[in-house]
Amino acid sequence: MAIKIPDNFNNIEEVATYLRELNKKKILIFAHNGTGKTRLSMIFKEFGKNRDEGIGDTLYYNAFTEDLFFWDNDLDHDEERILKFNTNSHFFDGLKELEIANRIRPILNGYADFDFTIDHERGEITFNRQEMVGDTIQKIDNIKVSRGEENIFIWCFFLTIAQLAIDGQEAYSWVKNIYIDDPISSLDDNNAIAVACHLGKLLNQDTEIKTIISTHHGLFFNAIHNILNNNAPKFYLCKKKDLDTYKLKDIKDTPFFHHIVLFAELKKAIDSDKLYTYHFNMLRNLLEKTAAFHGFDKFSDCIRKWEDDPDEIIYNRVINIMSHGNYSLFDMTELSDDNKRYIKKIFKDLGDSYRFNEKIINDL
Known part of the structure; x- marks a missing residue:
């Protein structure tokens, strides 16, 4: 059955409303940078927030997710480099009880060669790596991971929480929607396929949670669509600059x-x-x-x-x-x-x- 889509959306809020009301459990959106993908994900999230309780219904990954983490680089002594996280966010509910580190580690090992320790009370993460020093392998503590490695860590953190929500863990019972916008920016082709495979395996599980994925990365877009067994409608989102309106095009099974x-x-x-x-x-x-x-x-x-x-x-x-x-x-x-x-x-x-x-x- 063809999906009914308005000819035009007068603003990005109307697009978010349409996506919320669309009776599909998985939705894929392709859009170029500058179209408003990230803003769309935030408006979608805001529409599901209970203003009185301050709790929403959407677990999201986008550029703002990275802002939940910030560095304390110990500029005075240059010894303890700590990645802090905002413990007030519901993103981090129940981490200690759920032994989140032991859940993140197997996922992270597929992408990176460093390890980490989480201090839940202080909201702090420290990193370490095994390195060859002379003839022996030694653990190097308090390392500063690269920006790319930091993004991968946050992505694995998110995947772990998404799995907890799909598994029905009480701490994440508020999650009714998962919205992912451009997972791990600047993916090369190999990582694009690896991320698509991992994400597809997660989302192919039986769940009532609705998932929306938006991206500007063509290879990732096609890979995730194929991995989801063509069970997700594909849309192309564009902005008509002269009219400041939006169009959502159902692209069905158009290859490449x-x-x-x-x-x-x-x-x-x-x-x-x-x-x-x-x-x-x-x-x-x-x-x-x-x-x-x-x-x-x-x-x-x-x-x-x-x-x-x-x-x-x-x-x-x-x-x-x-x-x-x-x-x-x-x-x-x-x-x-x-x-x-x-x-x-x-x-x-x-x-x-x-x-x-x-x-x-x-x-x-």
Whole structure:
């Protein structure tokens, strides 16, 4: 049965209301950064909060989850580096009684090589690692883990609590919804699949808890969808900037949908002649995925050579820009006319060489 979706949502609050009312236990959302994914997760959470008791119904993981943890780096003595956590948050209910450390550790071991100790009364976490010192292995205490390792630890912390909620532990009986927005930022492909597999195994358990996952990571999006055995509807969330309204597109079983989204977004930008530096990143991403799908080693294999550029000077210049540029989505520097012309030509040649479904493109 097709899912009924309004043609447009006037604001992000209407999207959150729709997701709350949608009678689906698992929901996947693909959206580019800057669309409002994190804000959507927070509004969804706020809508379920009991104002009198201050307790909500949503266990969430997003950029704000990391703010529940903060470092005391012992700047005076540089000896005890402690990760503190906000003990007032319901996120940490009943941790000591549930022996949370012994539950986190097996999950963490799949991602990292450090260990930790939790002081529940003081709300403090210290880290240690086994290292080779001379000819012996020694335990090094009070280490400062990297930012990436810290994110992995917090993610494993969250997974453990989500499992407790799914298992029906009384301390987390308030959890009726789990909302996950972009688990572990900046995932490489291997970790994207590993996280998707672990999360899919967790969510495939029998539970009445509703789960929503939103991400901008195309590989993770498709991996988690396949792992959930196609039991979750897939949506594409976009913001119509001119009208400040939102659209939620049911993308059903369209394969490799992140290719389609990239193609559609670039087409809109080209049609409007509003091309910025970050569009080079989007075009490179689209070319990389197309090249991999068709068995080429490099994204440049999907770029036609210019007939009026026999020495390939312009071609090599464009390849260099696309290879080394790492432009932020929020870098709103408009491209020069020449660079606009390069993007438009590469995009047109790509569409001529590898046919995309125009109906889906035009519906987005």
